[in-house]
Amino acid sequence: xxxxxxxxxxxxxxxxxxxxxxxxxxxxxxxxxxxxxxxxxxxxxxxxxxxxxxxxxxxxxxxxxxxxxxxxxxxxxxxxxxxxxxxxxxxxxxxxxxxxxxxxxxxxxxxxxxxxxxxxxxxxxxxxxxxxxxxxxxxxxxxxxxxxxxxxxxxxxxxxxxxxxxxxxxxxxxxxxxxxxxxxxxxxxxxxxxxxxxxxxx
Amino acid sequence: xxxxxxxxxxxxxxxxxxxxxxxxxxxxxxxxxxxxxxxxxxxxxxxxxxxxxxxxxxxxxxxxxxxxxxxxxxxxxxxxxxxxxxxxxxxxxxxxxxxxxxxxxxx
Numbered sequence: 001x002x003x004x005x006x007x008x009x010x011x012x013x014x015x016x017x018x019x020x021x022x023x024x025x026x027x028x029x030x031x032x033x034x035x036x037x038x039x040x041x042x043x044x045x046x047x048x049x050x051x052x053x054x055x056x057x058x059x060x061x062x063x064x065x066x067x068x069x070x071x072x073x074x075x076x077x078x079x080x081x082x083x084x085x086x087x088x089x090x091x092x093x094x095x096x097x098x099x100x101x102x103x104x105x106x107x108x109x110x111x112x113x114x115x116x117x118x119x120x121x122x123x124x125x126x127x128x129x130x131x132x133x134x135x136x137x138x139x140x141x142x143x144x145x146x147x148x149x150x151x152x153x154x155x156x157x158x159x160x161x162x163x164x165x166x167x168x169x170x171x172x173x174x175x176x177x178x179x180x181x182x183x184x185x186x187x188x189x190x191x192x193x194x195x196x197x198x199x200x201x202x
Numbered sequence: 203x204x205x206x207x208x209x210x211x212x213x214x215x216x217x218x219x220x221x222x223x224x225x226x227x228x229x230x231x232x233x234x235x236x237x238x239x240x241x242x243x244x245x246x247x248x249x250x251x252x253x254x255x256x257x258x259x260x261x262x263x264x265x266x267x268x269x270x271x272x273x274x275x276x277x278x279x280x281x282x283x284x285x286x287x288x289x290x291x292x293x294x295x296x297x298x299x300x301x302x303x304x305x306x307x308x309x
Contacts (some may be wrong), residue, residue: 033302040295044288051284083294087287092279 002088003103003150003188005096008157016153017101020082023108027078035073038197039080042069045180046084046107050094054178061175066107067142068116071135072190072197077111078104102153114138131191131198132184139183140176147172188198 008016031039043095049063070077082104095103118138122130151168154161190197 033306036295036298036302040291043291047287047291048284051236051279083291087290091283091287093277 001087002095003099003153005098007096007161008099008102008153012153012156013098014100015101016099016103016105020101020104020108021120023078023112024082024104027076027185030075031079035076039073039076039083041078042073043083045069046080047087050088050092054175061171061178063182064107064143064146064175064179065182066111066146067114067135067139067179068186070111070113070142071118071138071183071187073111074115074119076113077115078108081107082156100103106146106149106153109149111140113145114142117141122198124195128169128188128191132188135183135187136180140180142183143176143179147176 046065046069049065052063053061054061062091066077066081069080073080074163085100085103085107089097089100089103118134122134147169151165154168
């Protein structure tokens, strides 16, 4: 789920850097004093999630967590995903440095949109069932959107990646289902033990 | 005394000369009887070499597979990198808190 160096053409990498820089600047402007620990916590979760491998058939996939990050952080989620990706890039060599902007967009936009979707449907007083249903939908939607953005970026990179783009979309369906289940488990736990964590405004 | 010494000299000469003379006819023997044996040896050698190369290629393939596995295991991030990353994140959070609190105090 990370784009390596040399896959994307220069125009796409530069556009990726500019767009992610703009979104990051907007996210940083909205940040408040009390948000830091929450952002740090979700950044760590996002950073470590890529190491949790789930075996599927002969291959294995890893968690992505854009849905959960979006649910907890709302409009600040882009900061957490970008920070996690930067550290994954430098410490784990996941994804290339030149593709960092595109990778940030690929993970950050789904997180932002899932956050928006979750917070427009659920309210502080919504029941646990509503929270769980929305968490499942958000978790799945986040991964599918990330897969769609990845396929789009590969599609923009040239005709030699058309088949890879199709394969990426199909490979993300089981990941989305697992992610939905994980999101339900996490949100239901947080709703019962620490409901104030969902008070993040969009 | 003379007779035995002459006899002994003769014996020595015969002993040395007979084998020299006897070698000659074997050298002039036709090589035809040895040919099939040579061909047989060559094919055997060829077969053994090919078998050897087969075994070697099998071993090389296995070694390549092991190298690939080893590379994969070394590329996988270890516990050190994971904790380093988490440390960076919380460290950056601390830095953000510091600047934010300074701005608050100044404001």
